[in-house]
Amino acid sequence: MSFKEKMEETGKKKESKIVLALDFPFRNIDKREALLAEAQNVLEAVQPYVCAVKINHHLVLPLGTFDGVQKLVTQAHEKGLLAIMDCKANDIGATNQVIAEYYYAAGFDALIANPFIGWEEGMKPIFDTAHKLQRGVILLTYMSHKGASEGYGQTIYDEKTGKATAQYVSFAKKALKWSADGAVVGATYPEKIREVHEILGENVPIYSPGIGAQGGAAETAAKAGACYFIVGRHITLAQNPREAARKLCAAIKQAR
Secondary structure (H helix, E strand, O other): OOHHHHHHHHHHHHOOOEEEEOOOOOOOHHHHHHHHHHHHHHHHHHHHHOOEEEEOHHHHHHHHHHHHHHHHHHHHHHOOOEEEEEEEEOOOHHHHHHHHHHHHHOOOOEEEEOHHHOHHHHHHHHHHHHHHHOOEEEEEEEOOOHHHHHOOOOEEEEOOOOEEEEHHHHHHHHHHHOOOOEEEEOOOOHHHHHHHHHHHOOOOOEEEOOEOOOOEOHHHHHHHOOOEEEEOHHHHOOOOHHHHHHHHHHHHHHHO
């Protein structure tokens, strides 16, 4: 079963399309055990209302891939959730392959990568490793922050058509061509979600970050074509993370 299929199945079982971004502000490095406990507690509290957990440098740097982070991945799996590593892989192929092998070895079901590097000796080794291990690859297509237009929104020259096109449109087409398991488009740009969804259809699901703290709305993203909703600080920093996740899950169901 592919990662895409696993996400569909998990989403149905959990009746949720929320991917928990387990992000926390900088903590004193002498309190790493407390940070791990905080992450474990939040994950335990919200697990009935999410279908996956996404981890990035907020926890990998202080806790370690094969120490605290692997414990969180195990916890997620025990709760019936999938685990996504948001490493934004963006290097030469040999390095990307090693990055993928380590994160998959830690138990991650999928990782997020940056298509800027191209296919040959860039993305191909990641996809090859993922296919070999039956894991997933999700591609950045348009990020959620205000400066996204400087890179993902820039106009480029399409050598095949001889026409000018937007960088994110090119990335969406690559996600389709490469059979990616998902494409990231910020919930802060619903018009971009709608445009990318027209390219991808139901072949590649859209994952939308930027909900809550960055001003994006899950309901708007859902109506534009987003399939999964990446939510971090809106849940992790809430006074009651479980209730915040429950309310958001209900709102998304109603919007969909």
